Amino acid sequence: MPDPTSQTPPTPAPDAKDWTWVIEQPCPDCGFAGALIAPGEFAIRIAAATAPWQEVLRRSDVRDRPAPTTWSPLEYSCHVRDVCRIFDERTRLMLTEIDPGFANWDQDATALEERYWEQDPGQVAADLATAATQLSRTYAAVPADAWGRTGRRSNGSVFTVTTLGRYLLHDLVHHLWDVGAAPLAREK
Secondary structure (H helix, E strand, C coil): CCCHHHCCCCCCCCCCCCHHHHHCCCCCCCCCCHHHCCHHHHHHHHHHHHCCHHHHCCCCCCCCCCCCCCCCHHHHHHHHHHHHHHHHHHHHHHHHCCCCECCCCCHHHHHHHCCHHHCCHHHHHHHHHHHHHHHHHHHHCCCHHHCCCEEECCCCCEEEHHHHHHHHHHHHHHHHHHCCCCCCCCCC
Protein backbone atom coordinates (compact mmCIF):
# COMPACT_ATOMS: atom_id res chain seq x y z
CA MET A 1 0.00 0.00 0.00
CA PRO A 2 1.54 3.39 -0.96
CA ASP A 3 2.33 6.00 1.65
CA PRO A 4 -0.63 8.44 1.53
CA THR A 5 1.66 11.41 2.17
CA SER A 6 3.64 10.69 -1.00
CA GLN A 7 0.65 11.30 -3.25
CA THR A 8 -0.65 14.75 -4.09
CA PRO A 9 -4.07 15.08 -2.44
CA PRO A 10 -7.00 16.67 -4.29
CA THR A 11 -6.49 20.39 -4.71
CA PRO A 12 -8.98 22.66 -2.93
CA ALA A 13 -10.73 25.18 -5.17
CA PRO A 14 -8.77 28.44 -5.25
CA ASP A 15 -10.10 31.06 -2.86
CA ALA A 16 -10.92 33.89 -5.24
CA LYS A 17 -12.81 35.97 -2.66
CA ASP A 18 -11.69 39.49 -1.88
CA TRP A 19 -11.44 39.31 1.90
CA THR A 20 -10.50 42.98 2.38
CA TRP A 21 -14.00 43.67 3.76
CA VAL A 22 -12.89 42.09 7.06
CA ILE A 23 -10.85 45.21 7.77
CA GLU A 24 -14.07 47.07 8.60
CA GLN A 25 -16.80 44.42 8.99
CA PRO A 26 -17.02 41.46 11.38
CA CYS A 27 -16.50 38.02 9.87
CA PRO A 28 -19.72 36.00 10.23
CA ASP A 29 -17.75 32.75 10.41
CA CYS A 30 -14.93 33.31 12.89
CA GLY A 31 -16.34 36.42 14.62
CA PHE A 32 -13.25 38.54 14.01
CA ALA A 33 -14.03 42.28 14.23
CA GLY A 34 -10.96 44.07 12.89
CA ALA A 35 -12.35 47.58 13.09
CA LEU A 36 -12.45 47.27 16.89
CA ILE A 37 -8.74 46.47 17.21
CA ALA A 38 -6.34 49.31 17.90
CA PRO A 39 -2.96 49.11 16.14
CA GLY A 40 -1.17 49.09 19.49
CA GLU A 41 -2.77 45.68 20.17
CA PHE A 42 -1.53 44.00 17.00
CA ALA A 43 1.66 42.50 18.40
CA ILE A 44 -0.03 40.79 21.35
CA ARG A 45 -2.94 39.65 19.19
CA ILE A 46 -0.54 38.12 16.66
CA ALA A 47 1.05 36.15 19.49
CA ALA A 48 -2.37 35.09 20.81
CA ALA A 49 -3.52 33.97 17.36
CA THR A 50 -0.39 31.99 16.52
CA ALA A 51 0.45 30.26 19.82
CA PRO A 52 -2.43 27.72 19.58
CA TRP A 53 -0.87 26.22 16.46
CA GLN A 54 1.72 24.52 18.67
CA GLU A 55 -1.06 22.39 20.18
CA VAL A 56 -2.79 21.93 16.81
CA LEU A 57 0.45 20.52 15.39
CA ARG A 58 0.59 17.90 18.18
CA ARG A 59 -2.83 16.47 17.30
CA SER A 60 -2.87 12.84 16.27
CA ASP A 61 -5.06 13.78 13.30
CA VAL A 62 -2.86 16.68 12.16
CA ARG A 63 -2.50 15.18 8.66
CA ASP A 64 -6.17 14.26 8.26
CA ARG A 65 -8.32 16.30 5.93
CA PRO A 66 -11.91 16.79 7.10
CA ALA A 67 -12.97 16.56 3.43
CA PRO A 68 -10.96 15.65 0.33
CA THR A 69 -10.61 19.25 -0.81
CA THR A 70 -10.24 20.90 2.61
CA TRP A 71 -6.78 21.38 4.05
CA SER A 72 -5.67 19.34 7.04
CA PRO A 73 -4.56 21.12 10.24
CA LEU A 74 -0.96 20.54 9.08
CA GLU A 75 -1.63 22.24 5.75
CA TYR A 76 -3.34 25.17 7.48
CA SER A 77 -0.36 25.41 9.85
CA CYS A 78 2.05 25.62 6.92
CA HIS A 79 -0.11 28.32 5.37
CA VAL A 80 -0.18 30.33 8.62
CA ARG A 81 3.62 30.05 8.89
CA ASP A 82 3.93 31.42 5.36
CA VAL A 83 1.35 34.15 6.02
CA CYS A 84 3.48 35.32 8.96
CA ARG A 85 6.56 35.44 6.74
CA ILE A 86 4.81 37.23 3.84
CA PHE A 87 3.09 39.80 6.05
CA ASP A 88 6.29 40.50 7.97
CA GLU A 89 8.03 41.21 4.66
CA ARG A 90 5.15 43.40 3.44
CA THR A 91 4.97 45.35 6.68
CA ARG A 92 8.72 45.96 6.64
CA LEU A 93 8.47 47.17 3.04
CA MET A 94 5.74 49.62 4.03
CA LEU A 95 7.91 50.92 6.86
CA THR A 96 11.03 51.39 4.73
CA GLU A 97 9.74 52.28 1.24
CA ILE A 98 7.22 54.77 -0.07
CA ASP A 99 4.02 53.03 -1.19
CA PRO A 100 5.65 49.72 -2.21
CA GLY A 101 3.95 47.22 -4.47
CA PHE A 102 3.70 43.68 -3.13
CA ALA A 103 4.64 40.75 -5.32
CA ASN A 104 1.75 38.43 -6.02
CA TRP A 105 1.59 35.43 -3.71
CA ASP A 106 -0.41 32.45 -4.89
CA GLN A 107 -1.12 30.60 -1.67
CA ASP A 108 -2.56 27.60 -3.49
CA ALA A 109 0.49 27.22 -5.73
CA THR A 110 2.74 27.53 -2.67
CA ALA A 111 0.83 24.75 -0.89
CA LEU A 112 1.41 22.44 -3.84
CA GLU A 113 5.01 23.46 -4.53
CA GLU A 114 5.99 23.14 -0.88
CA ARG A 115 3.95 19.93 -0.46
CA TYR A 116 2.36 21.15 2.75
CA TRP A 117 0.80 17.73 3.45
CA GLU A 118 4.26 16.11 3.64
CA GLN A 119 5.92 18.57 5.99
CA ASP A 120 7.08 17.54 9.44
CA PRO A 121 4.69 18.90 12.10
CA GLY A 122 7.54 19.47 14.59
CA GLN A 123 9.52 21.50 12.08
CA VAL A 124 6.43 23.44 11.05
CA ALA A 125 5.76 24.22 14.74
CA ALA A 126 9.28 25.56 15.18
CA ASP A 127 9.21 27.56 11.94
CA LEU A 128 5.77 28.97 12.67
CA ALA A 129 6.83 30.06 16.16
CA THR A 130 9.90 31.81 14.72
CA ALA A 131 7.91 33.54 11.97
CA ALA A 132 5.15 34.60 14.37
CA THR A 133 7.64 35.98 16.89
CA GLN A 134 9.35 38.02 14.19
CA LEU A 135 6.02 39.32 12.88
CA SER A 136 4.89 40.27 16.38
CA ARG A 137 8.18 42.11 16.95
CA THR A 138 7.77 43.99 13.68
CA TYR A 139 4.33 45.22 14.73
CA ALA A 140 5.50 46.04 18.26
CA ALA A 141 8.19 48.29 16.78
CA VAL A 142 5.97 50.29 14.39
CA PRO A 143 6.56 53.99 15.14
CA ALA A 144 3.44 55.96 16.12
CA ASP A 145 3.67 58.08 12.98
CA ALA A 146 3.97 55.08 10.61
CA TRP A 147 0.57 53.38 10.98
CA GLY A 148 -0.77 55.30 7.97
CA ARG A 149 2.06 54.36 5.57
CA THR A 150 0.75 52.58 2.47
CA GLY A 151 1.48 49.61 0.25
CA ARG A 152 -0.34 47.94 -2.65
CA ARG A 153 -1.23 44.38 -3.49
CA SER A 154 -0.76 43.20 -7.07
CA ASN A 155 -4.53 43.50 -7.62
CA GLY A 156 -4.41 47.21 -6.73
CA SER A 157 -5.81 46.97 -3.18
CA VAL A 158 -4.25 49.71 -1.06
CA PHE A 159 -3.39 49.01 2.56
CA THR A 160 -1.99 51.07 5.38
CA VAL A 161 0.15 49.45 8.04
CA THR A 162 -3.00 49.51 10.20
CA THR A 163 -5.34 47.94 7.66
CA LEU A 164 -2.74 45.34 6.64
CA GLY A 165 -2.44 44.39 10.30
CA ARG A 166 -6.20 43.96 10.62
CA TYR A 167 -6.34 41.93 7.42
CA LEU A 168 -3.49 39.76 8.69
CA LEU A 169 -5.11 39.23 12.08
CA HIS A 170 -8.31 38.06 10.44
CA ASP A 171 -6.35 35.48 8.45
CA LEU A 172 -4.68 34.18 11.61
CA VAL A 173 -7.92 34.01 13.61
CA HIS A 174 -9.99 32.60 10.76
CA HIS A 175 -7.61 29.70 10.18
CA LEU A 176 -7.75 28.78 13.87
CA TRP A 177 -11.52 28.68 13.43
CA ASP A 178 -11.02 26.47 10.34
CA VAL A 179 -9.29 23.83 12.48
CA GLY A 180 -11.53 24.17 15.55
CA ALA A 181 -9.09 26.12 17.71
CA ALA A 182 -9.24 29.61 19.18
CA PRO A 183 -6.77 32.40 19.93
CA LEU A 184 -5.36 32.52 23.44
CA ALA A 185 -7.09 34.97 25.75
CA ARG A 186 -5.32 38.31 25.84
CA GLU A 187 -3.88 39.55 29.10
CA LYS A 188 -5.56 42.67 30.46
